Amino acid sequence: MNWLNRLLLASLAVAAALACAAYFWVHAPIDTQQRTLDLSIAPGTSAKGIAQAVQEAGAQTSPRLLFAWFRLSGQSRLMRAGSYEIAPGTTPQRLLSMLVRGEESLRTVTMVEGWNWRQVRQALAKAEHLKPDSRALSDEALMTQLGRSGVAPEGRFYPDTYSYAKGSSDLAVLQRAMKAMDKQLQGAWQARLPGVSLKSAEEALIMASIVEKETGQGADRPLISGVFNNRMRIGMRLQTDPTVIYGLGEAFDGNLRRIHLQTDNPWNTYTRGGLPPTPIAMPGKASLLAAVQPAKTQALYFVAKGDGSSHFSATLDEHNRAVNRYQRGQK
Known part of the structure; x- marks a missing residue:
């Protein structure tokens, strides 16, 4: 074997050794000192800057080797800005995949x-x-x-x-x-039923917030909305406790008293007609739809039955009997 063949074999051996070392390095966990590191990459950061940022985040690794890996992978231009976490066990290969996929923390x-x-x-x-x-x-x-x-x-x-x-x-x-x-x-307002007693999407939002706070069982939402829709149609006050409680704000101690119902404020629907000036809570989709799609009912009153549901009444006499039964325990 002449010297040229020996040189070629030696070069191949060195290349194989380097390839083997590179393979193991790419698949070996980055030393994070057994803790999760926060890595923040600003928009426009170069591959070299990202490699440096990894070290500055606390990783015990060579920025030069990381930069070389990013370049050799052919994906260095695909890495994305964002907030990432380098957890213990993360390899250079996994790190690159996170950055390319934009798998932010x-x-x-x-x-x-x-x-x-x-x-x-x-x-x-x-x-x-x-x-x-x-x-x-x-x-x-x-x-x-x-x-x-x-x-x-x-x-x-x-x-x-x-x-x-x-x-x-x-x-x-x-x-x-x-x-x-x-x-x-907007979707709920577009799906409103003809004849609903609401003039705008804004009123629908306010009504939905009241329905949200009054509802113990989801199935009652359209019926509760139907009661309030009926009251608005005939000019009857809404007389709903959650609006009064909202008007009391942080002064409310969990016990709603008669004096509260009688004390006027913009959200007291016992002392003022129509809807309050703002919503009183965040309504979900079901309440938004119930507000604009009230059930067809003759009911003007409802009272909690104690199991999460409500009893609905068309007349005051019927309502008073329901109050006696469900709230006062009288038969």
Whole structure:
């Protein structure tokens, strides 16, 4: 074997050794010091910058090797900006796949049907890794930021679970929730029944929020809406406790008294006719539809039966008998 063949064999052996080493390196876990690392990639960051960011996040690895891997993979231009987590056991191959697929580390915040705006604020404040940009804003300033200047925030956000990348602004979550409510409300309004006692989508939203708070069982929603629709049609006051409770705000101690029903405020539907000036909670889709598709009923009254459902009555005498039976235990 001449020297040229020996050199060729040696070169092949070195290349094989390097390929083997590269294979094992790409598939070996990155040293994260046994903790999950936060990796934030800004838009426009180069492959070299991403490799450097991985090390700066706390990974015990060579940025040069990572950059070489990104380039050799042929996918270096496909990596996406975002917020990621490098968990223990993550390999360079898995890291590249995460960056190319945009598998950001997401968190969620849930807004529950029937919550009021104060409860939404509290949920956002407690949400993990959500930037509290709204915290220092008044309700008026916040709605201006969202493009709804002069509109009260109550009931404007659709109750759902929203995912977000770590470090996202809570204003971005609210923007999505507001657009979701706009879409659901518009869909419900377009599906309204002829003759419904509501003049606009705004009134439908307010009515839906009342239905949401009055309903113990889902099947009762259209009937409750039917009662309020009937009352509005004949000019009868709505006389619904949840609006009074809402008007009391944080002063409400859980016990609704007669004096509360008699004390006037803009949301007291015992002292004022028509709908209150704003929604009183976030209605879900079922309540939105019930508001615009009330059941055909002669009922003007209803009372809770104690099992989550309600008894509906067409006359005051019948209603009083139902109150005695279900609320006072009289037969």
